[in-house]
Amino acid sequence: MNHRLAIIGSGPAGLTAALYAARAALEPIIFEGSQAGGQLTLTAEVENFPGFPDGILGPDLMDLLHRQAEKFGAQLCPVDVTSVDFSSRPFLILTGEDQHQADAVIVATGSSARWLGVPGEDRLRGHGVSACATCDAFFFKEHEVVVVGGGDSAMEDALFLTKFASKVTIIHRRDEFRASKIMVQRVLDHPKIEIRWNTLVEEILGDKTVEAVRLRHVQTADIEDFATQGVFVAIGYEPNTELFRGQIDLDEMGYLETRGNTSTSVPGVFGAGDVVDHVYRQAVTAAGMGCRAAIDAGRWLEETK
Secondary structure, three states: OEEEEEEEOOOHHHHHHHHHHHHOOOOOEEEOOOOOOHHHHHOOEEOOOOOOOOOEEHHHHHHHHHHHHHHOOOEEEOOOOOEEEOOOOOEEEEEOOEEEEEEEEEEOOOEEEOOOOOOOOOOOEOOOEEOOHHHHHHHHOOOEEEEEOOOHHHHHHHHHHOOOOOEEEEEOOOOOOOOOHHHHHHHHHOOOEEEEOOEEEEEEEOOOOOOEEEEEEOOOOOEEEEEOOEEEEOOOEEEOOHHHEOOEOEOOOOOEOOEOOOEOOOOOEEEOHHHOOOOOOOHHHHHHHHHHHHHHHHHHHHHHO
16 A cells, blocks of 8 residues: 555644645555554643643543544554565555555654663552553542652642642652752642652562552662552653664664754654654644644655655
């Protein structure tokens, strides 16, 4: 099956690219992946996306973008891409046993949550260990939980969890947060939130569910088993680029390298969203980059047809 433009990923970047490409009559196909909608489907209220002065739930925002792209003719496929071959044109995209060819490709696969890598984490994942406060906070009503991290994601998770948990303790390995000032102030002012500075999680303890975390103080090396019923990990993300390793150039952190506009090292392949951007990581910047990628791809197709 041959397509003029294929888009891999269905977060704000991928769906915005699909919208612009469809309106430009490029007849795009978008491979949504198993987590259609990207990270925003795991987000509660989005307060800073333009046009929604009262905020909007992340899943609702992605549903609107999905419907808008589909309305203008984008073909949305809820499948995972298993491999690609960008060595020659048309580019080859495999989704299991199905083969697709595309004259141009936009990569918008985003990024995934980073885990602690400590004993007990994998075993208790889904049994008190989570990277999605929005998904799992409901299960911790009147429980005490911890959030690990010091960025905006950790602050957002902690604040959201206060709607359900009886107490939220943020565990951070440094003596100050790297989050935005407004988010830090909200956390510091909240009566349900406590902070454990200069502290690392060494292990997550429990038999069938989380019962405690083993903490080590960075400066004193003191060890403490801290009782808790839930551990929410919010320490950042890894770009979803393993699929493209050896196919296009990546930077030292594994993000797609773009050159000038949204072009990658392979002519005809473009990058957009959090798979490229490790600085801003905002829905609106991802959407803007998706728009740019669609326009760049359209111009490139026109010039090379």
